Amino acid sequence: MKAVNIDALRPGDQLAKPIIDSYGRILLQKEVIFTERLIRRLKDFDFLYVFIEDTLSEDIVPQNLIDQELRIEAISKIRQTFKVFDEFNKNKHQQYVLEKSINDIQGTVGEIIDVVNGHEEIISIMSDIFMFDDYLYNHSVNVTVYTLVLAKELGFTNRQTEEIGIGSMLHDIGKMKVPKNIINKPGKLTNIEFEVVKEHTTYGYETLKQFKHLPPNVAYCAYQHHERLDGSGYPLGLREPNIHEYAKIMAVSDVFDAVTSNRVYRNAFLPHEGLEILYSGSDSQFSQKYIELFRKHISIYPNGAYVELSDGRRGIIVKQTSLPDRPIIRVLEEEDHEIHVSQIYELDLSKSLSVVITDCNTTPA
Numbered sequence: 001m002k003a004v005n006i007d008a009l010r011p012g013d014q015l016a017k018p019i020i021d022s023y024g025r026i027l028l029q030k031e032v033i034f035t036e037r038l039i040r041r042l043k044d045f046d047f048l049y050v051f052i053e054d055t056l057s058e059d060i061v062p063q064n065l066i067d068q069e070l071r072i073e074a075i076s077k078i079r080q081t082f083k084v085f086d087e088f089n090k091n092k093h094q095q096y097v098l099e100k101s102i103n104d105i106q107g108t109v110g111e112i113i114d115v116v117n118g119h120e121e122i123i124s125i126m127s128d129i130f131m132f133d134d135y136l137y138n139h140s141v142n143v144t145v146y147t148l149v150l151a152k153e154l155g156f157t158n159r160q161t162e163e164i165g166i167g168s169m170l171h172d173i174g175k176m177k178v179p180k181n182i183i184n185k186p187g188k189l190t191n192i193e194f195e196v197v198k199e200h201t202t203y204g205y206e207t208l209k210q211f212k213h214l215p216p217n218v219a220y221c222a223y224q225h226h227e228r229l230d231g232s233g234y235p236l237g238l239r240e241p242n243i244h245e246y247a248k249i250m251a252v253s254d255v256f257d258a259v260t261s262n263r264v265y266r267n268a269f270l271p272h273e274g275l276e277i278l279y280s281g282s283d284s285q286f287s288q289k290y291i292e293l294f295r296k297h298i299s300i301y302p303n304g305a306y307v308e309l310s311d312g313r314r315g316i317i318v319k320q321t322s323l324p325d326r327p328i329i330r331v332l333e334e335e336d337h338e339i340h341v342s343q344i345y346e347l348d349l350s351k352s353l354s355v356v357i358t359d360c361n362t363t364p365a
Contacts (some may be wrong), residue, residue, distance in 0.1 A: 002057040003049045003304045003315050009039050016051040017062075022079075022134045024072040048268055051304060056332055056344065057316045063305045065119055070111060071141060077104045078137045078169060085207065086176040099211060102170070109144065109165040116148045121322045122299045136172060136183075139257055144168040145146065145282075146253035146298060150290060153297050159215075164246045166214070167221025171250060174204030174222060198234045201226055220244045225254055228285040252278060252290045270360050271300035299324040301360060306357040313347075321350040325357070 001016035005318075011034055019028040024215060032038070033051075042050070066074075081101040086297040147168040151161045175183060178200050184194050189197065204222030208214060224247035227233035229240040240248075260274040269277065275295060282288040305317045309328065314333040321327055326349035333341075336341065349355060 001060060001062070001304050002054045002306050003013065003051050003062070003302060004306055005049050006039070006042055008306075009034055009052070011039065012037050014053040016053045019047075019050065020068070020072075022066075022072070022075045022137060038112050046260055049158070054316075056090055057304060057330065060304050060316060061316055062302050063121075063299075063320070066112065066115060066141070070108075070115065072142075074108045074112065074138045074141045075134065075168075077101070077108050078140050080136065081105055081170070082137070082176050085173050087296055089177055090215060091206075095210075099213070102166075102211060105169050106162070106166055109162065109169055109199065112144060113161055113165055116145070116152055122297065122322070122324050135261060135263065136175060137349075139261065140169055140172055142257040143171065143250065143253045146257065146294065147250050149297055150249050150253070150293050153293055163215050163217045164221065164249065167218040167246055168250055168253070169219050170204070170208060170218065171225050171254070172200065173203065173207070174200035177203040193213070198226070201235045210276045217244065217246055221246050221250060223247075225250045227251070228281070229287065230284045232285060233360070248287050249290050250288055252294050255286070256294065272357060272360070275300065275325070295325065297324065299327070301325070301327060301357065303327075305360055307357045309347075310356045310358050313355075315347070318346060321348065323350045326350040326353075 004013075013034045015028055015030055015032045015034065018026050018030045020026050028038070035051075068201035080085055081098070081104070083095060084098045084101045085135050088098045089220070091334055144165055148161065150164050156164065175197075178197055182189065182196055185193070201223050205219045208222055209216065221244075224234070224238065224244050227236065227238045227243045227247055228251070229243070229248070231237045231239040256274045256278060259269045259277055261267045275291075278286055278291045278294070299320050301317055301324075303317050303319065306314065307317060308314045309329070312334075313329075313331050315329040315331040316328045317327045319328040328345045329349060331345055331347050349357070
C-alpha cells in the first residue's frame with residue numbers, strides 16, 4: 001500500500017486502511033472504492049492523506065508505534081479531562097472529578113511510556129488515518145509521543161519520564177478557557193486575540209499547580225512550552241537559563257507537530273519543511289541539541305509515502321534506515337516521470353548522500 005495526498009486521490013483508487021474518527025467510529029471501510037463525491041467529502045474534512053492499494057507497493061506495510069486502540073484511548077482521556085477542566089473553571093466543586101480524570105491521564109501516559117521504551121527502531125507515528133476534527137486532542141497525543149521518545153534517548157529517570165509525559169499530555173489544557181471563536185478562527189488573529197491565546201499557558205499552569213499529587217514540573221510544562229531561548233516567547237519572555245528543561249524539549253515536539261498538521265487558518269507544511277522551521281530557529285529559539293535528537297530518532301516519512309527526490313525521481317518509501325530522513329526508496333519513476341515497471345529498483349538514501357527528499361505524498365503523473 002502507499003500513502004497519497006488527498007489532492008492526488010483519483011476516482012477508482014481503493015482504500016487500503018480504514019478511516020476512523022477520534023471516537024473510534026469507522027467512517028470508511030478498507031477496500032472502499034473512491035468516487036469523486038467521496039474524495040470531495042474527504043477534502044471537506046481536511047484529511048491530509050490516505051493509504052491506497054497499489055500493485056507496485058502491495059508488500060509495503062506502514063509502521064505504527066501507537067496502535068489504534070491506545071491512540072483512541074488517549075484522545076478519549078484527554079477530551080474528558082479538558083471537558084472537566086472547562087467545568088472546573090465554572091464550578092470549583094468539580095475538583096475531585098478533575099483529579100480523577102488527571103489520574104486516568106497518568107495511566108495512559110504510563111502505557112505510552114511502555115510502548116516507547118519497548119521499541120528499539122526508528123519511531124514513526126504517521127500511520128493510521130483518523131478524522132481529527134479534534135486537533136487539540138490529537139496534537140496532545142503526538143507531542144507526548146515525540147517528547148517521550150526524546151526523554152528515552154536522553155536517559156531520563158522513570159520519574160522524569162512520567163513528569164514530562166503527563167506535562168506533554170496536558171500542556172494545552174489552558175486552551176479550554178480561550179474562546180472557541182478565537183481558537184477556531186480561520187483567518188489571522190488580531191493583536192488583541194493573540195494576547196488572549198497567550199493566556200492559555202497561564203490558565204493551565206494556575207490550574208495544574210493546585211493539584212498537590214501532581215509534581216510541580218507538570219504545571220511548568222503548561223506554563224513554559226511557548227518560551228524561547230532568545231526571550232521571544234511567552235508568557236514571561238524567559239531566556240534560555242531560566243526555561244525549564246522539559247519546556248525546551250517540548251517546544252521542539254510542539255512546533256513540529258503544529259506546523260505539520262492542517263489548521264483552520266493554513267494547510268500543513270511537509271515534514272521536511274517542519275524540520276527546516278525548527279532548524280531556522282536553532283539555538284535562537286530552540287535547542288539545537290533537541291532538534292538533532294528529534295531528527296535522529298523520529299521518522300518524518302512513513303513507509304508507503306510517495307516521495308519526490310532532488311534529482312526528479314519519484315518512488316515509495318519501503319523501509320527505514322538508521323537515518324530517519326534518508327529511508328530506502330523503491331524508485332518507480334525516472335526524471336521523465338514515466339513509470340518503468342521492468343526497471344523498478346530500490347535506492348538507499350543513507351548511502352546515496354547526493355540525493356534528498358524534496359516532496360512527499362506526490363503521485364505518478
